[in-house]
Amino acid sequence: MSALYKFRRRRGASVLVLFFALAVVSLGYSGVNNLITPASARIGSEETLVTKGSALFAEGCSSCHGLNGQGTSDGPNLSAVGAAAVHFQVSSGRMPMAAPGAQVMRKKPSYNEEETIALAAYVATFGPGPAIPSEEQINEWQNASVSEGGELFRTNCAQCHNFAGSGGALTNGKYAPSLNLATPQQIYEAMLTGPQSMPIFSDKTLTPESKAAIIRYIQELNKSENPGGMDLGRVGPVTEGLFLWVIGIGVLIIFSIWIGARVR
Amino acid sequence: MTNNFDINNTFDPDQEKSTTPISKEIETSLPKPATGIDHYLRRTDTDPKAAKRAERQVATLFGLSSCFTLVFVISFVAIPREKKVSVFAIGVTSLQNIVLGVSFGLAILLIGIGAIHWAKKLMSDVEVVQERKPIQPKAEVQAEALEAFRVGAEESGFGSRKLIRRSLLGALAMFPLPFLIMLRDLGPAPKGELRTTAWQEDLHIVTDITYQKIRPEDIPVGNLISAMPENILEILEEQQNLNERGKSAILLVRMRPEDIKSQQGPDWDYQGIVAYSKICTHVGCPIALYEQRTHHLLCPCHQSTFDLADSGQPIFGPAARRLPQLAITVDDEGYLIARQGFQEPVGPSFWERGA
Numbered sequence: 001m002s003a004l005y006k007f008r009r010r011r012g013a014s015v016l017v018l019f020f021a022l023a024v025v026s027l028g029y030s031g032v033n034n035l036i037t038p039a040s041a042r043i044g045s046e047e048t049l050v051t052k053g054s055a056l057f058a059e060g061c062s063s064c065h066g067l068n069g070q071g072t073s074d075g076p077n078l079s080a081v082g083a084a085a086v087h088f089q090v091s092s093g094r095m096p097m098a099a100p101g102a103q104v105m106r107k108k109p110s111y112n113e114e115e116t117i118a119l120a121a122y123v124a125t126f127g128p129g130p131a132i133p134s135e136e137q138i139n140e141w142q143n144a145s146v147s148e149g150g151e152l153f154r155t156n157c158a159q160c161h162n163f164a165g166s167g168g169a170l171t172n173g174k175y176a177p178s179l180n181l182a183t184p185q186q187i188y189e190a191m192l193t194g195p196q197s198m199p200i201f202s203d204k205t206l207t208p209e210s211k212a213a214i215i216r217y218i219q220e221l222n223k224s225e226n227p228g229g230m231d232l233g234r235v236g237p238v239t240e241g242l243f244l245w246v247i248g249i250g251v252l253i254i255f256s257i258w259i260g261a262r263v264r
Numbered sequence: 265m266t267n268n269f270d271i272n273n274t275f276d277p278d279q280e281k282s283t284t285p286i287s288k289e290i291e292t293s294l295p296k297p298a299t300g301i302d303h304y305l306r307r308t309d310t311d312p313k314a315a316k317r318a319e320r321q322v323a324t325l326f327g328l329s330s331c332f333t334l335v336f337v338i339s340f341v342a343i344p345r346e347k348k349v350s351v352f353a354i355g356v357t358s359l360q361n362i363v364l365g366v367s368f369g370l371a372i373l374l375i376g377i378g379a380i381h382w383a384k385k386l387m388s389d390v391e392v393v394q395e396r397k398p399i400q401p402k403a404e405v406q407a408e409a410l411e412a413f414r415v416g417a418e419e420s421g422f423g424s425r426k427l428i429r430r431s432l433l434g435a436l437a438m439f440p441l442p443f444l445i446m447l448r449d450l451g452p453a454p455k456g457e458l459r460t461t462a463w464q465e466d467l468h469i470v471t472d473i474t475y476q477k478i479r480p481e482d483i484p485v486g487n488l489i490s491a492m493p494e495n496i497l498e499i500l501e502e503q504q505n506l507n508e509r510g511k512s513a514i515l516l517v518r519m520r521p522e523d524i525k526s527q528q529g530p531d532w533d534y535q536g537i538v539a540y541s542k543i544c545t546h547v548g549c550p551i552a553l554y555e556q557r558t559h560h561l562l563c564p565c566h567q568s569t570f571d572l573a574d575s576g577q578p579i580f581g582p583a584a585r586r587l588p589q590l591a592i593t594v595d596d597e598g599y600l601i602a603r604q605g606f607q608e609p610v611g612p613s614f615w616e617r618g619a
């Protein structure tokens with residue numbers, strides 16, 4: 001007991017206790033959360049995609065979007081969003097949403113690819129909207145031009161997603177996410193459907209060839225290395241300046257204190 | 265400086281003798297050991313072993329510095345440039361870059377650390393007072409300088425040779441002229457360029473970079489297009505600069521017609537498609553951070569926010585003026601065109617702009 005008492009008086013003790021409490025609460029929450037969220041629904045293989053999707057929708061989506069996707073006070077109307085929007089939102093884990101907020105964040109998807117396609121097929125029956133792009137359209141980026149993609153990216157995407165695709169802030173807590181984790185299909189679908197604050201870049205005004213070039217450029221960005229070392233998030237002068245001010249000037253201050261300190 | 269250093273009882277008397285004799289006058293300006301201060305002795309002052317140890321430490325630091333210089337030279341030659349390495353907190357990077365940087369940095373840092381350690385542990389640490397010298401020189405020095413000036417002036421004949429004096433003054437007066445003339449390069453003063461852009465009646469609106477004409481039915485609600493006038497490439501070719509690209513850039517956005525609260529002119533939209541200048545009215549950054557749900561357009565430079573559903577009025581940030589709107593319609597073939605040029609100057613304010 002006295003050892004514990006001694007420990008309590010140590011300087012780092014309160015921090016350690018705080019971390020411990022945070023760990024307990026967060027692990028406990030995620031455990032409970034997994035129990036109450038349906039990881040996947042069991043559906044017989046003879047059923048069609050749409051009926052599969054309808055069952056999944058009723059179970060996982062209708063509480064916010066309404067039983068027929070008409071929307072409620074908690075979620076928007078899905079009558080004309082199309083299959084591509086559903087595939088983007090569900091495959092990137094943004095839907096189902098963990099909690100309402102300014103921005104829906106990317107997380108581990110709750111449905112597998114098959115279930116996602118079933119959901120998309122069901123929501124597509126609500127009304128017309130962009131379809132999921134075909135395999136060929138998505139894979140076209142492998143033949144596209146990087147330099148053209150760079151030009152298009154800087155004109156149409158870089159203002160929000162940053163010159164290196166690292167994302168950036170918008171207004172009132174909204175932000176443009178980093179593109180590092182997005183798959184070519186998700187990038188294509190996002191341009192097609194304009195999720196959240198993002199505007200739409202329709203196939204007629206930003207052609208499939210241009211989209212392929214943009215995707216190619218993003219893939220090049222993601223695999224490019226940092227010959228100079230730390231990339232500091234590739235967000236430009238903010239982190240670079242912060243690094244210099246804190247680390248650079250910090251070291252200078254430490255040396256100044258050392259030079260001025262009295263010698264025994 | 266005979267017995268001034270007596271308070272420092274470790275002062276080496278041999279060294280004192282070896283100092284060169286200096287004149288009384290200079291001696292007064294040398295720092296004097298301060299009196300009335302308690303001087304604490306360092307361990308290296310009292311313990312010869314500690315002094316020896318400190319000496320070895322300094323020599324080690326300097327020695328290490330030379331080693332790192334050698335590491336720099338060797339790695340420059342020996343490490344292949346393509347070699348990659350994964351470093352904690354830095355990630356995959358070039359091995360040669362890392363080694364060159366670290367060894368060069370340590371080579372110079374260790375010289376510095378050694379010098380500080382040397383100064384702190386071994387060099388004399390007497391507290392001194394350095395008094396300021398009087399600014400005014402002594403009377404005889406002043407008189408001597410004035411006399412030298414008078415003699416020089418007399419010998420040059422500056423006072424008596426009027427022709428030389430006047431021509432010299434003339435030459436010196438002329439000399440700044442080139443600097444004034446060079447100001448001409450700031451011009452010519454802009455005529456109408458700040459007020460006009462390439463946009464004019466019936467010009468097709470084309471997508472930027474791909475330069476395709478646009479049909480209104482291809483633009484769904486929420487769509488964003490960065491656009492240019494159709495003749496932009498010819499203009500850039502002709503002018504041999506990018507000024508027109510900077511001025512004529514526009515954004516094309518479609519919103520539901522009932523969402524449009526106001527516009528800068530009656531029916532300047534086309535079925536909910538509105539066109540606004542892409543250039544911020546604050547300091548001219550290109551803005552395209554369009555939030556399709558709120559119809560807000562955010563400038564990345566200083567966070568000015570414009571409401572495209574409400575005449576492009578600024579609603580936040582340093583921009584004071586609304587974004588100029590371009591009136592649009594369609595031609596006979598159904599492609600979007602400008603109905604007229606911009607009715608107010610695009611981009612940031614300028615001196616002669618007026619209200």
